[in-house]
Amino acid sequence: MPKQVIVIGAGLAGLAAAIRLARQGLSVQVFEQAESPGGKLSELRHEGYRFDIGPTLLTLPFVIDELYQFCGEKREDHLSFIPLEILCRYFYSDGIQLDAFAAQDRFEQEIRKIHPADAQALPRFFEYSRRIYELTADPFLFSPIHEPSVWWRRQNLTALLHLPQLDPLSTVHQGVVRFFQDPHVIQLFDRYATYNGSDPFQAPATLNVIPYVEYGLGGFFVQGGMYRLVEQLVQLARRNGVSIQCGSRVQKIIHHRKKIKAVKVDGKEIATDYVLCNGDVVTSFRDLLPEMQKPNRKLAKLEPSLSGLMFLWSVNQEHPNLLQHNIFFSRDYRQEFHSLFQEQQPPDDPTVYVAISAKSNPADAPPHAENWFVLVNMPPVRPDHNWPEIVNSIREKVLHRLEQHGVFIRNSITFEKVITPLDLQDHLSSNRGSIYGLASNSRLTAFTRPSNRSREIKGLFFAGGSSHPGGGVPLVLLSGKIASDLIMREVPQ
Numbered sequence: 001m002p003k004q005v006i007v008i009g010a011g012l013a014g015l016a017a018a019i020r021l022a023r024q025g026l027s028v029q030v031f032e033q034a035e036s037p038g039g040k041l042s043e044l045r046h047e048g049y050r051f052d053i054g055p056t057l058l059t060l061p062f063v064i065d066e067l068y069q070f071c072g073e074k075r076e077d078h079l080s081f082i083p084l085e086i087l088c089r090y091f092y093s094d095g096i097q098l099d100a101f102a103a104q105d106r107f108e109q110e111i112r113k114i115h116p117a118d119a120q121a122l123p124r125f126f127e128y129s130r131r132i133y134e135l136t137a138d139p140f141l142f143s144p145i146h147e148p149s150v151w152w153r154r155q156n157l158t159a160l161l162h163l164p165q166l167d168p169l170s171t172v173h174q175g176v177v178r179f180f181q182d183p184h185v186i187q188l189f190d191r192y193a194t195y196n197g198s199d200p201f202q203a204p205a206t207l208n209v210i211p212y213v214e215y216g217l218g219g220f221f222v223q224g225g226m227y228r229l230v231e232q233l234v235q236l237a238r239r240n241g242v243s244i245q246c247g248s249r250v251q252k253i254i255h256h257r258k259k260i261k262a263v264k265v266d267g268k269e270i271a272t273d274y275v276l277c278n279g280d281v282v283t284s285f286r287d288l289l290p291e292m293q294k295p296n297r298k299l300a301k302l303e304p305s306l307s308g309l310m311f312l313w314s315v316n317q318e319h320p321n322l323l324q325h326n327i328f329f330s331r332d333y334r335q336e337f338h339s340l341f342q343e344q345q346p347p348d349d350p351t352v353y354v355a356i357s358a359k360s361n362p363a364d365a366p367p368h369a370e371n372w373f374v375l376v377n378m379p380p381v382r383p384d385h386n387w388p389e390i391v392n393s394i395r396e397k398v399l400h401r402l403e404q405h406g407v408f409i410r411n412s413i414t415f416e417k418v419i420t421p422l423d424l425q426d427h428l429s430s431n432r433g434s435i436y437g438l439a440s441n442s443r444l445t446a447f448t449r450p451s452n453r454s455r456e457i458k459g460l461f462f463a464g465g466s467s468h469p470g471g472g473v474p475l476v477l478l479s480g481k482i483a484s485d486l487i488m489r490e491v492p493q
């Protein structure tokens with residue numbers, strides 16, 4: 001009789017873990033509270049427009065390739081990844097415009113136009129970023145960092161011996177200004193701290209690994225839309241025998257003498273050997289294990305990552321000056337993050353991200369039209385936030401910012417859907433609407449982030465943005481791998 005695993009949540013981490021466990025012969029059932037799988041990655045279609053909701057950029061695609069290989073299949077037979085030549089077009093408040101080319105020589109030329117010395121510093125910065133990746137990838141991304149055995153591997157001991165090269169004592173910003181002088185270039189590289197929902201003025205400079213991940217290893221779009229990734233992983237799961245039930249919220253994790261016994265779903269108890277929880281660790285403990293007071297108190301103190309306010313706009317006009325990824329920067333980045341993290345209020349002058357997938361996937365909008373996904377960073381949800389008021393005010397600020405750059409779309413928006421941090425909190429059980437789980441604003445976050453194996457309950461495991469190794473598509477897929485490997489270690493062979 002195969003061992004039973006119940007996976008709570010069909011986000012990317014839950015799907016990845018379910019696939020791996022089923023492939024290794026376990027009986028796997030996934031329960032997802034939403035009506036469709038994917039969690040923070042979803043899709044909307046409306047009158048000829050298609051929108052990805054959530055992630056718009058794929059990095060570290062080899063993580064997905066490896067998942068298919070694990071199942072004896074080839075990713076290329078199911079999903080195509082399109083490399084981006086220009087990763088993002090940056091618009092600054094003083095009118096400067098900068099294209100972040102994936103090719104380092106082109107990017108250098110671009111920076112040379114505004115600051116020749118910074119162009120010269122670029123290869124050194126990427127070398128610093130690459131070195132952090134080489135030292136951190138195995139212990140911090142690919143391994144269960146909380147298991148002591150990890151630290152006895154030779155390459156991981158090397159990482160510890162080279163700790164200063166991980167730059168943990170500086171902040172992201174301090175690391176960046178060691179290489180660059182021009183404020184535009186500095187703001188561009190500071191932005192990478194937001195890739196896991198953190199503050200560049202607090203997060204450790206070890207996060208300066210992210211530029212190497214994006215420029216050195218590439219940024220991609222999934223042909224046909226990011227949501228194809230969810231659809232294909234669901235099919236891969238089904239081919240391997242996973243049962244996925246959407247519209248079913250797990251109400252309780254049931255344990256006896258500190259050992260997993262069952263979960264309660266739709267009023268029924270279902271017995272299981274293991275539970276893999278893909279829901280946010282903080283809210284899952286709070287809602288599904290309220291009796292566990294000590295861990296709940298500890299988890300409630302962890303700082304959530306940034307949240308986000310999203311506008312999906314059907315725009316019946318084309319903008320040749322915009323690319324697939326565009327950032328309209330705020331005037332004062334430090335003030336923006338002070339509002340977001342210290343004051344926990346929406347910034348007065350927000351940075352605006354505009355993604356238009358129709359630029360590389362024309363089928364995503366009718367001819368001569370564009371599908372806009374607009375994202376503005378938001379603080380974690382607080383009871384005093386008045387969302388209808390915030391939405392109106394931020395909408396106006398976004399339109400005004402675009403107009404300052406000559407982009408007039410007020411009268412071209414034919415459809416609008418707004419997704420607020422409250423939606424992320426209420427529909428996906430995301431902790432205070434966090435996008436990436438927990439912020440990495442402290443030097444110790446890598447170690448204080450919840451581990452993939454529960455210390456309190458035997459047989460309970462976690463995978464997803466709020467557990468190790470953190471948020472973002474490739475990291476949560478790795479989290480699914482790490483958690484499933486830990487379960488397999490416990491399965492009698």
Ligand SMILES: Cc1cc2nc3c(=O)[nH]c(=O)nc-3n(C[C@H](O)[C@H](O)[C@H](O)COP(=O)(O)OP(=O)(O)OC[C@H]3O[C@@H](n4cnc5c(N)ncnc54)[C@H](O)[C@@H]3O)c2cc1C
Nearest residue numbers: 009011012013033039040055056057250279464465472473
């Ligand atoms: C606006 C936005 C932009 C982003 N941009 C990028 C990007 O460009 N690139 C990138 O790599 N990443 C990006 N991310 C981050 C990335 O999308 C997430 O890190 C990732 O999708 C999270 O996956 P997950 O498996 O951790 O969890 P989730 O997607 O949160 O899935 C967890 C699932 O568990 C379900 N669940 C929770 N509790 C229960 C319960 N009790 N019973 C049943 N089901 C339950 C939830 O409904 C949810 O479906 C972005 C995210 C957002 C929101």
